[in-house]
Amino acid sequence: MAKAQVKMTVNGREVEALVEPRILLIHFLREQLNLTGTHIGCDTTHCGACTVDLDGKSVKSCTMFTVQAAAANITTIEGMANADGSLHALQEGFRMEHGLQCGFCTPGMIMRAHRLLQENPNPSEQEIRFGIAGNLCRCTGYQNIVKAIQYAAGKMSGAPRKEAAE
Numbered sequence: 761m762a763k764a765q766v767k768m769t770v771n772g773r774e775v776e777a778l779v780e781p782r783i784l785l786i787h788f789l790r791e792q793l794n795l796t797g798t799h800i801g802c803d804t805t806h807c808g809a810c811t812v813d814l815d816g817k818s819v820k821s822c823t824m825f826t827v828q829a830a831a832a833n834i835t836t837i838e839g840m841a842n843a844d845g846s847l848h849a850l851q852e853g854f855r856m857e858h859g860l861q862c863g864f865c866t867p868g869m870i871m872r873a874h875r876l877l878q879e880n881p882n883p884s885e886q887e888i889r890f891g892i893a894g895n896l897c898r899c900t901g902y903q904n905i906v907k908a909i910q911y912a913a914g915k916m917s918g919a920p921r922k923e924a925a926e
């Protein structure tokens with residue numbers, strides 16, 4: 761199959777590659793760029809484990825072809841830590857509030873929460889739950905996932921920590 765040249769920015773780094781037009785973005789990220797933090801949970805757009813940030817939107821990377829991401833600016837979980845290597849507030853929140861059990865959904869959850877907090881820096885519990893509705897956690901860890909996002913929202917806004925979800 762004829763390959764296509766693609767160029768994009770991933771975690772602040774310019775990447776250029778030859779890809780088959782059928783290659784999904786998730787496979788390109790994991791197999792060609794070795795960014796295996798983004799997970800594949802279903803391959804059918806249901807679970808959100810493959811969520812990345814693309815040009816200011818949360819995108820399920822199993823749902824688009826790599827060639828459709830040409831010229832895009834993408835952030836994956838590997839690009840979330842602060843420049844000094846310390847954890848992003850969301851990563852810290854998931855750690856502090858026990859927002860994960862097996863951790864399989866966590867990269868997608870964090871990437872989705874990242875965009876949610878960009879759009880709405882002070883979301884209510886309801887808004888958080890609605891905002892992550894496209895991301896499934898099979899360990900049923902939603903209570904603590906909500907708390908983790910509330911933790912990050914508080915830390916990022918410098919506001920006193922909100923009452924945790926119960």
Ligand code: FES
Nearest residue numbers: 801802803808822
């Ligand atoms: S792997 Fe993409 S939504 Fe499940």
Ligand code: FES
Nearest residue numbers: 861863865897898
């Ligand atoms: S922590 Fe296991 S799927 Fe969410």
